[in-house]
Amino acid sequence: MNQTQVFPPVCILTTTWNQIEKTIDCLNSVFALNYPHISVLLVDNGSHDNTVNIVARQFPQVKIITLAENLGFATGYNIGLRAAIAEGFSYIFLINNDTILEPNCLNFLVEEILSAPDIGMVTAKIYYDKDPQRIWSVGGKFNQNRLEIIEKGDDQIDLGQWQVPIDIDFAPLCGVLINKTLLDKIGLLDEQFFVYYEDMDFCWRTRAANFRIRLKPEAHIWHAVSASSGGHYAPNERYWMARSSIRYFVKHAQGKQKLIVLFWRTGSAFHTTWKLLKAHNIISLKAYWRGLWQGIKDIFDD
Numbered sequence: 001m002n003q004t005q006v007f008p009p010v011c012i013l014t015t016t017w018n019q020i021e022k023t024i025d026c027l028n029s030v031f032a033l034n035y036p037h038i039s040v041l042l043v044d045n046g047s048h049d050n051t052v053n054i055v056a057r058q059f060p061q062v063k064i065i066t067l068a069e070n071l072g073f074a075t076g077y078n079i080g081l082r083a084a085i086a087e088g089f090s091y092i093f094l095i096n097n098d099t100i101l102e103p104n105c106l107n108f109l110v111e112e113i114l115s116a117p118d119i120g121m122v123t124a125k126i127y128y129d130k131d132p133q134r135i136w137s138v139g140g141k142f143n144q145n146r147l148e149i150i151e152k153g154d155d156q157i158d159l160g161q162w163q164v165p166i167d168i169d170f171a172p173l174c175g176v177l178i179n180k181t182l183l184d185k186i187g188l189l190d191e192q193f194f195v196y197y198e199d200m201d202f203c204w205r206t207r208a209a210n211f212r213i214r215l216k217p218e219a220h221i222w223h224a225v226s227a228s229s230g231g232h233y234a235p236n237e238r239y240w241m242a243r244s245s246i247r248y249f250v251k252h253a254q255g256k257q258k259l260i261v262l263f264w265r266t267g268s269a270f271h272t273t274w275k276l277l278k279a280h281n282i283i284s285l286k287a288y289w290r291g292l293w294q295g296i297k298d299i300f301d302d
Helices: 020-030 051-058 073-086 105-113 180-186 198-208 235-252 257-278 282-301
Strands: 010-016 038-045 063-067 091-095 099-101 119-128 131-137 166-168 175-179 212-223
Touching: 010 020, 010 073, 010 105, 020 038, 020 051, 020 099, 038 051, 038 073, 051 063, 063 073, 073 091, 073 180, 091 105, 105 119, 105 175, 105 212, 119 180, 119 198, 131 212, 175 180, 180 198, 198 212, 198 235, 235 257, 235 282, 257 282
Parallel strands: 010 038, 010 091, 038 063, 119 212
Antiparallel strands: 091 175, 099 212, 119 131, 119 175, 166 212
């Protein structure tokens, strides 16, 4: 077995929208990887902080696709995915530009994705960047009635409880290795999701096509959560989370699921409202309800 069979070429793909400091930190971790065959592709979503020029100067080996405006997470990644596929890559590593990779991360992910032909995606154990032993995500399972993620490790301190590779239904796209055969089967990301829920939609379609999603806990990533939208419970984050949620649940709920989802999401909306009121976060509360209303309008406008 030659080296390219053991270490197949991988395209590492990220998108940017401003946040040049985080992008530099991310790229420094990418080029500190121990994996021998990588190509790095950056799609810039209309940054206005000189991201493109700074990256080009500091990382001349990075291929950059420059967009005139912010077309959103899904569209930006799809542009990069098409470019990677056109260059012949069979494995594409999607990462957010606000992530930091452990040096052996990609080695572990590739090892796992090569272990069986029906594995479509592999994700890492992902931690909070500001609390480096606290787990942000180890993926999860889908509740088949509510269409939400359950059996998550979110916010747990890592005490070794997630040490064994397992099948999961959901992997966040901020750090996931994708097999091109999956894209050939189900297509790319749904560009109707500007940001948020595009990962749940993609994973739901992955599982529906009988591809497996795996957690490889030996691979580690640290993530600055919701950095591009201003942070968790920021107005922009609340708006897009609410708006995209409507599209996701309307798209995938079938039969009796529709009533269950309607009941559950109504309760969730009032719970979120109460939390924001309790925190006196009126700006985010207004943004949240604007997002819900716009999400409903989107459905009728389609």
